Amino acid sequence: MSTQAPLVVGRPVLGSLQDLRDDTLGAYLRARRNHGDVVRFSAGPPGLRASLYAVFSAEGVQQILGTEASNFRKENDVYSEIRESIGNGLLTSQDTEYIRQRRMIQPLFTRRRVDAYASVVHGEAGATADRWATASGNTIDVSHEMAEFALRSVTRILFGADIDTAVDVVRRNFPVIGESVLRRGVAPIRIPRTWPTPANRRTAAAQQELYAICDRIIAERTTAEAGDADDMITLLIQARDEDGSALDPDAIRDQVLVFLLAGHETTATALAFGLHLLACHPEAQEKARAEVDSVLGGRAAGAADLDELPYLTRVFKEAMRLYPSVAIMGRRTVADTEIGGYHIPAGSDVYVSPWVTQRHPDYWENPDAFDPDRFAPELEASRPRYAWFPFGGGPRACIGQYFAMLEGVIGLATFVQRYEFGAVESEIPVELGMTLRASGPAHVRLTPRESSGAPAGEGRA
Incomplete structure (x- = not known):
């Protein structure tokens, strides 16, 4: 018989609301450590208090994202x-609309299609490395630099050659949108968007500018000769469903905005912390560089090199x-269910956390330590499928995960080919927005490798 999940005891008036707002990741880690793999939080003031569940076991995550995905829908605030x-x-x-969109867009993310983007990624990585040659004090903030690199890469892939205006619009307005989503998504009471509060006006202006740049470029591409x-x-304009129908301009804009969000903020985080971790672990950095030098011999990294760079991939x-x-x-x-022997009522908000599960001691020895060799093939095969799930999983797994790997590995290869990195801060505090990010500067020192011979040109696809 299933029982009620253990309650994380919060504060007398607001329950766990303040703990979850002040340090969500810490609250989740403590909840798993103190109460186990399925827990219940009660958050909010009396009369508006809500229960939410968090599931931390790989088996529970698989149930939510994979085997019973239809019972766990994207319908929360x-x-x-x-x-x-x-x-x-x-x-x-969701549902038939999601299936239709995925079917139409999947051809844009085949391995062959994504491999063709490698030269764009390497070109932007090379330009980034060129710019570092004049970095003040030979020090950079990798959080800022990787956000810029990833943004320019995905914007060029989406929009083509003329991207400077689009990059500026996205750079200024996505943080406003992200702050609004986070603030309103966790608020016990949401003020209507139509009320002219300062926050609502800022969000509306940011949304309008993002929509306008996308709509303008979509209109230009729609009326132009496609050529090559x-x-x-x-x-996206050329994509067709099985019945020959196309995406309308608003639907194309929706996909573009998703790709801008998922294609730059997520990869930027992984790259920034990847460089920070290499800077903090010189032995791993040297091992990665030796592999890059051996495989590339000073030439540009391309899509065909990914399989030849296993350590950098790790x-x-x-x-x-x-x-x-x-x-x-x-x-x-949607319906009552049971996870790990605990009852989860219909209509409940349920959360899974890669941050916690990917540090779970049942799956990871010395889980807080940096050890790329955890991802040696034999060790990967020995772990549950959902012990590592940065791209989600199941029918809603990220469609762009191969592109993220290509961008990440080519980016890292280019940077370690051109520079040695030294640590400035041993720890980088993080915060939650729409994505995880450094809460302050993440500095590393640069030492150019004069003998690298690495070009800033295009990679081989």
Whole structure:
């Protein structure tokens, strides 16, 4: 017989609300340590208090994201706010609409198609490394630099060559949208968006500017001769369903905004912390560099090199284990269910956390330590499927996960080929926005490798 999940005892008036707001990740880690793999939080003032559940075991995560995914839907308040802010693209759509979108968009993310983006990624990585040659004090903030690199890469892939205006619009407005989603998504009472509060006005202005740049470029691509254009907006315009129907301009804009969010904020986090971890672990950095030098011999990294860079791939995976870009994922139950012997009522908000599960001592020895060799093939095969799930899983697994791996490995290869990195801070505090991010500067020292011979040109696809 299933029983009620153990309650995390909070404060007398607000329950766990303040703990979850002040330090969500810490609250989740303590809850697993003190109460086990399925816990219940009670949060909010009297009369508005809500219960939410968190599940930390790999088996429980598999049930939620995989085997019983249809019972765990993207219908909580955070997803509602994302829909209101950036539309109903692949990230938030459900049921037949999600299936239709995924079927139409899947051809844009085949391995062959994604491999063609390698030269764009290497070009932006090379330009980034060139710019570091004049870095003040030979020190950079990898959090800022990787956000810029990833943003320019995905924007060029989406929009084509002329990206400077689009990059500026996204850079200024996505943080406003993200702050609004987070604030409103966890608020016990949400003020209507139509009320002219300062926060609502800022959010509306940011949304309007993002929509306008996307709509303008979509309109230009729709009326232009496609020719050999292979930017992703052109490919979205050309995409057809089985009945020959196309995505309308609003639906294309929704997908573009999702790709901008998922394609730059998530990869930027993994790359930034990957470089920070290499800077803090010179032995791992040297091992990664030796592999890069051996495989590339000073030439540009390309898609065909990914399989030949297994240690660098492990570094990137380990960075995503310790610093998953999406540290918490939420769903809402349709029907009563049982997880780990505990009853979860219908209509409950249920959360899984890569941040916690990917540090779970049942799956990871010395879980807080940086050790890329955890991802040696034999060790990966010995762990449960959902002990590591930075890309989600099941029918809603991230469609762009191969692109993220390509961008991450090519980026790291280019940077370690050109520079040696030294640690400035041993620890980088983090905070939760729409994605995980450093809460302050994440500095590393640069030492150029004069003998690297690494070009800033295109990689081989």
